Amino acid sequence: MGVKKRISGCVAVANGVKLADVDVICSYPIRPYTGIMSELARMVADGELDAEFIHGEGEHAQLSVVYGASACGARAFTGSSGVGVTYAMEVYSPISGERLPLQMAIADRTLDPPGDFGSEHTDALCTRDQGWLQGWSSTPQEALDMTLMWYRIGEDPRVLLPQYSCQDGYFVSHILGEVEIPDAAQVKEFLPPYKNHHVLDVRRPQIIGAQIEPAMGPPLQYQRYQAVEGARQVIKQAHAEFAGIFGRSYDPFVEEYMTDDAEAAIFIQGAHAETAKTVARRLRNLGEKVGVVRLRVFRPYPTQEVRLALSKFKAVGVVDNSANFGIAGSSGVMLTEARTALYNLGDKVKTVGFVGGLGGEMITHDEFYRMFAKLKEIAKNGKTDRDGYWLPFEL
Amino acid sequence: MTSSKLFEEPGLKQITVWARGVYENKEARDVVVAVTEAAALEGKFVQAWENYVDLPDRIFVPVRAYGKISDQPIESKYVYENETPDIVALTEETLVKGVPILGGIRPGAVLVVNTKRSPQEISKFLIGDTNKLKAVVTVDASGIKQGVITLSGAEGATDASGIGGGFSGPLAGAVVKATGIVSLESLLQIVKDKAAARAGYDQARVADAKSLGLAG
Numbered sequence: 001m002g003v004k005k006r007i008s009g010c011v012a013v014a015n016g017v018k019l020a021d022v023d024v025i026c027s028y029p030i031r032p033y034t035g036i037m038s039e040l041a042r043m044v045a046d047g048e049l050d051a052e053f054i055h056g057e058g059e060h061a062q063l064s065v066v067y068g069a070s071a072c073g074a075r076a077f078t079g080s081s082g083v084g085v086t087y088a089m090e091v092y093s094p095i096s097g098e099r100l101p102l103q104m105a106i107a108d109r110t111l112d113p114p115g116d117f118g119s120e121h122t123d124a125l126c127t128r129d130q131g132w133l134q135g136w137s138s139t140p141q142e143a144l145d146m147t148l149m150w151y152r153i154g155e156d157p158r159v160l161l162p163q164y165s166c167q168d169g170y171f172v173s174h175i176l177g178e179v180e181i182p183d184a185a186q187v188k189e190f191l192p193p194y195k196n197h198h199v200l201d202v203r204r205p206q207i208i209g210a211q212i213e214p215a216m217g218p219p220l221q222y223q224r225y226q227a228v229e230g231a232r233q234v235i236k237q238a239h240a241e242f243a244g245i246f247g248r249s250y251d252p253f254v255e256e257y258m259t260d261d262a263e264a265a266i267f268i269q270g271a272h273a274e275t276a277k278t279v280a281r282r283l284r285n286l287g288e289k290v291g292v293v294r295l296r297v298f299r300p301y302p303t304q305e306v307r308l309a310l311s312k313f314k315a316v317g318v319v320d321n322s323a324n325f326g327i328a329g330s331s332g333v334m335l336t337e338a339r340t341a342l343y344n345l346g347d348k349v350k351t352v353g354f355v356g357g358l359g360g361e362m363i364t365h366d367e368f369y370r371m372f373a374k375l376k377e378i379a380k381n382g383k384t385d386r387d388g389y390w391l392p393f394e395l
Numbered sequence: 396m397t398s399s400k401l402f403e404e405p406g407l408k409q410i411t412v413w414a415r416g417v418y419e420n421k422e423a424r425d426v427v428v429a430v431t432e433a434a435a436l437e438g439k440f441v442q443a444w445e446n447y448v449d450l451p452d453r454i455f456v457p458v459r460a461y462g463k464i465s466d467q468p469i470e471s472k473y474v475y476e477n478e479t480p481d482i483v484a485l486t487e488e489t490l491v492k493g494v495p496i497l498g499g500i501r502p503g504a505v506l507v508v509n510t511k512r513s514p515q516e517i518s519k520f521l522i523g524d525t526n527k528l529k530a531v532v533t534v535d536a537s538g539i540k541q542g543v544i545t546l547s548g549a550e551g552a553t554d555a556s557g558i559g560g561g562f563s564g565p566l567a568g569a570v571v572k573a574t575g576i577v578s579l580e581s582l583l584q585i586v587k588d589k590a591a592a593r594a595g596y597d598q599a600r601v602a603d604a605k606s607l608g609l610a611g
Binding site for chain 1: 401402431432435441442443444445447448470471472473474475547549550551552553555
């Protein structure tokens with residue numbers, strides 16, 4: 001069995017990386033993810049982890065280094081936050097196109113402006129269509145567990161895709177939470193060594209990322225599409241195996257909280273889901289039929305699971321912790337994707353968007369209370385007045 | 396529509412430690428970590444963290460470290476500042492001037508200051524909700540043990556230098572004496588320099604707020 005400690009999300013991820021026995025790490029500092037790299041640097045310096053620790057000259061270089069390392073057969077790890085995530089944007093698609101299953105931790109931070117190093121999902125969501133797997137953890141424990149799980153899923157020969165393991169900056173990355181750090185032997189059982197079947201090797205020259213003809217584009221893109229789609233099954237399997245070995249189980253795609261007989265629900269991803277749960281629990285004590293559904297995996301988007309989970313409510317409030325200026329529905333990407341998932345149900349479930357927690361502000365208990373009050377009104381009247389509300393200005 | 400009553404957590408105690416950026420970050424963090432870990436030994440639900448927004452890489456700016464201790468699971472865990480502290484501690488005396496150290500304190504709050512001065516002398520400088528204070532406590536924690544200056548443990552990483560090896564030990568000892576938030580025995584199980592923490596406990600000067608002319 002593992003050891004229980006109170007650690008931050010950053011230290012939790014570093015422990016996951018250590019247990020995954022990575023070979024190459026590439027760092028570049030930016031708050032709030034920096035704590036992951038300072039912890040890993042300490043582990044390498046203290047001899048706890050045998051890995052190459054390379055300091056890149058920027059995020060673009062970071063991703064390039066782990067791209068090469070993964071191509072050489074190394075299990076590779078990197079990470080960033082905020083504008084660091086967007087600075088490396090060019091390198092993401094080549095990595096997934098080459099089907100290299102390295103991992104990047106993202107501890108969310110606002111882009112500039114406001115650039116206040118507070119948490120917003122905007123940074124990581126900018127990368128959502130780069131052919132990587134992606135999901136959010138809402139506690140340090142989950143951040144550690146997902147570090148292991150993403151490697152397991154991404155390295156599966158049926159998948160072979162890189163992974164963004166995301167956590168909310170500060171809320172998860174910096175506030176200490178109780179974490180059970182698993183035993184190394186258990187991790188060995190769960191996560192076999194990474195095997196790259198076309199290792200970059202000077203003795204057998206090959207070209208990676210070569211210029212191609214337009215006619216070669218469609219099959220290449222279709223293969224990547226199939227890999228992302230096919231990951232769904234592997235995600236389910238990995239979660240089941242994880243529960244069997246470590247005794248901690250997560251619903252692979254959506255976590256439902258107090259949704260039995262609920263008429264209204266908040267649909268949300270990341271740390272603020274924990275606050276939403278508190279509010280739902282307190283409202284339940286007052287007899288309100290409310291619940292929370294937390295999205296755990298954003299790519300591949302679990303269309304069926306979201307449809308199944310949300311179809312039982314009269315009203316759903318979709319919370320976006322990102323700035324998606326000018327988006328359809330004037331709210332955020334969580335709303336547009338949830339509405340797409342629900343589209344075939346017709347007008348059965350009323351949906352409304354809530355943009356909140358921007359700039360790293362917490363979404364307060366009172367704000368969730370106001371959201372639930374709005375949902376109650378929508379469920380009662382059977383209609384919505386508008387697509388979305390920006391909190392705290394519009395609700 | 397208001398919901399303030401709905402989200403009250405009656406069993407929750409908040410401790411806020413103010414410090415000077417960079418030089419005293421670690422000592423402030425160590426006080427909240429030592430006290431909350433001691434409370435965890437006693438079966439409490441706890442949380443400790445540093446204020447993320449206080450720009451802790453700016454030398455000498457006022458920065459805060461926080462702890463929460465409760466009989467119940469903490470539901471306000473992502474409320475990222477202690478809005479209504481029960482205990483306020485200062486790593487050095489000049490923080491009493493120009494810094495809103497008593498902001499939001501709950502009735503019955505206790506102030507603990509690392510200083511050679513007496514509670515009587517310190518209380519002259521206090522502004523804000525002084526009438527809510529129950530006691531002012533002083534201890535020459537830096538005289539008992541020098542502070543440890545390190546960046547180890549910054550940004551949520553593990554502090555390789557250990558917990559409570561500097562003046563945080565005696566300062567936490569004074570907090571324990573003045574508030575009884577945990578037992579001295581529990582605290583001593585956590586801190587690195589147990590003798591220093593005990594000395595802080597023994598030497599802390601606790602003055603009732605009424606005797607200082609502060610109470611309502």
